[in-house]
Amino acid sequence: MAKSNILARTGNEAMAEAMRQINPDVVAAYPITPATEIVQIFAGYVADGLVDTEFVPVESEHSAMSACIGASAAGGRAMTGTSSQGLALMAEMLYVASGLRLPIVLADVNRALSSPINIHCDHSDTMMVKEAGWIQIFSENAQEAYDNMVQAIKIAETAKVPVIVTTDGFIISHGMERIEILDDSVVKSFVGPYKPENYLLNFDKIITVGALDLPDYYFEHRRQAAEAMRTAGAIIMDVASGYQKISGRSYGLLEKYKLDDADCAIVAMGSTAGTAKVAIDNLRAKGLKVGLLKPRVFRPFPKSEISDALKNIKAIAVMDRSDSMNGQEGPVCLEVKAALYDKSLNKPVLDYIYGLGGREIRLDEIENIYNDLFEAIKGKSKDKITYLGVRE
Amino acid sequence: MATEKQSKPGWKKLQEGDLIIGGGTAKEFKTGDWRSKRPVFIPEKCINCLTCWVYCPDSAVIVKDGKVVGFDYEHCKGCGICEHECPVKGKAIKMISEKEAKANEKK
Numbered sequence: 333m334a335k336s337n338i339l340a341r342t343g344n345e346a347m348a349e350a351m352r353q354i355n356p357d358v359v360a361a362y363p364i365t366p367a368t369e370i371v372q373i374f375a376g377y378v379a380d381g382l383v384d385t386e387f388v389p390v391e392s393e394h395s396a397m398s399a400c401i402g403a404s405a406a407g408g409r410a411m412t413g414t415s416s417q418g419l420a421l422m423a424e425m426l427y428v429a430s431g432l433r434l435p436i437v438l439a440d441v442n443r444a445l446s447s448p449i450n451i452h453c454d455h456s457d458t459m460m461v462k463e464a465g466w467i468q469i470f471s472e473n474a475q476e477a478y479d480n481m482v483q484a485i486k487i488a489e490t491a492k493v494p495v496i497v498t499t500d501g502f503i504i505s506h507g508m509e510r511i512e513i514l515d516d517s518v519v520k521s522f523v524g525p526y527k528p529e530n531y532l533l534n535f536d537k538i539i540t541v542g543a544l545d546l547p548d549y550y551f552e553h554r555r556q557a558a559e560a561m562r563t564a565g566a567i568i569m570d571v572a573s574g575y576q577k578i579s580g581r582s583y584g585l586l587e588k589y590k591l592d593d594a595d596c597a598i599v600a601m602g603s604t605a606g607t608a609k610v611a612i613d614n615l616r617a618k619g620l621k622v623g624l625l626k627p628r629v630f631r632p633f634p635k636s637e638i639s640d641a642l643k644n645i646k647a648i649a650v651m652d653r654s655d656s657m658n659g660q661e662g663p664v665c666l667e668v669k670a671a672l673y674d675k676s677l678n679k680p681v682l683d684y685i686y687g688l689g690g691r692e693i694r695l696d697e698i699e700n701i702y703n704d705l706f707e708a709i710k711g712k713s714k715d716k717i718t719y720l721g722v723r724e
Numbered sequence: 725m726a727t728e729k730q731s732k733p734g735w736k737k738l739q740e741g742d743l744i745i746g747g748g749t750a751k752e753f754k755t756g757d758w759r760s761k762r763p764v765f766i767p768e769k770c771i772n773c774l775t776c777w778v779y780c781p782d783s784a785v786i787v788k789d790g791k792v793v794g795f796d797y798e799h800c801k802g803c804g805i806c807e808h809e810c811p812v813k814g815k816a817i818k819m820i821s822e823k824e825a826k827a828n829e830k831k
């Protein structure tokens with residue numbers, strides 16, 4: 333690899349870089365902290381003539397997604413970026429995009445939802461739209477943010493399902509790291525030209541988009557969308573294996589870190605997975621068998637892969653960077669538990685709701701979670717749900 | 725009920741994303757059956773200004789060789805805009821109730 337391909341980039345810069353190389357037909361966006369930079373940098377690429385993209389500066393995120401839907405239905409490759417309240421404002425249109433099976437890619441920088449107003453990281457925004465019919469891919473660092481964006485466009489267009497790629501607000505979006513990017517030409521040939529089968533600007537084959545579906549058709553169309561999400565897992569794996577060939581970096585639906593012989597495991601998504609790896613190395617040095625399961629893809633939920641990966645683990649902690657406000661566990665924990673139940677795996681599963689509104693998560697806190705798990709194996713009762721790091 | 729379900733395509737056969745392929749498909753979708761009033765054309769009063777044809781929101785005024793010849797009752801919704809807009813004194817279009825129209829048909 334040429335030396336110039338190794339760069340110092342923040343997560344936002346890495347995502348903008350991927351978008352430059354993808355060179356979409358349309359980017360429609362509205363600024364919001366901490367995602368603003370992605371589209372701001374990209375607007376610079378447009379102004380400098382580095383891309384052929386039509387940049388549409390809209391008046392709201394609802395309009396941003398609407399413009400992307402229009403562009404995508406017309407036959408263009410459309411992308412956008414947002415965060416938090418912006419994603420919330422887009423929510424209505426996210427359902428329209430997935431229902432119309434439009435392969436839009438959205439970079440979402442995870443940020444807490446109001447109220448109280450807060451600009452820092454948690455996963456509440458992405459979790460809020462987990463039922464919107466979008467594939468969700470979480471990134472651990474700037475490198476993954478770049479790699480995931482390049483793969484996302486191919487995944488979306490193959491599955492005809494839109495994709496959200498997330499980073500963690502400020503932690504990844506504004507943290508500068510060493511990343512390796514691919515040559516422009518390599519990305520260009522990997523993503524290829526976008527060739528939709530049906531699109532509005534094809535005057536040789538007229539279509540209607542968004543017709544009314546009454547009780548006699550709506551159910552069948554929802555069933556199709558549900559199936560598309562089910563089969564997306566295999567497409568994500570296919571794209572990952574193609575990406576490995578051009579980048580040397582391998583991706584799956586999930587990542588295991590020192591998990592196979594572990595007694596205790598943490599399940600964590602996003603940047604915390606990186607912190608957990610350091611905690612694991614520290615504890616392994618003391619002879620403790622601990623590991624990590626990092627779901628990279630949250631939608632579709634890799635149910636059987638997760639239960640397979642956890643089947644020999646004696647006690648599990650799920651780290652939820654958002655709360656479901658449902659009187660029970662957070663969203664990730666509930667789904668992990670459901671996966672275990674289906675394989676009749678009954679073992680202690682503890683939920684740790686942490687990091688809300690950007691509350692720092694420290695190494696010693698993660699190491700303490702493993703201590704809790706060893707206690708749980710011994711049958712010492714632990715709280716099923718812990719609000720980690722909150723002042724009592 | 726079951727047979728009605730069977731007569732429509734299952735989810736595997738439907739066009740993905742609720743797309744409808746081909747133009748002009750609204751023609752096949754008959755929307756006139758819930759009309760409570762219908763326009764009746766009075767040709768001797770008509771000056772063929774085509775105002776009704778321009779205003780009809782459902783393209784239900786039938787024109788042949790530049791002249792109004794009647795209405796497409798499979799798509800006319802009975803809104804009465806054509807009658808309202810007709811500039812002729814005494815109107816060349818008269819809205820009557822469907823009940824009255826059905827009774828006339830039986831005569």
Ligand code: SF4
Pocket residue numbers: 762763779780781782783784785795799800801802803804805806807
């Ligand atoms: S009643 Fe309304 S829908 Fe029917 S022909 Fe007149 S304008 Fe058209």
Ligand code: SF4
Pocket residue numbers: 769770771772773774775776777792809810811812816817
């Ligand atoms: S608006 Fe009246 S006069 Fe004009 S074409 Fe229609 S029916 Fe005839």
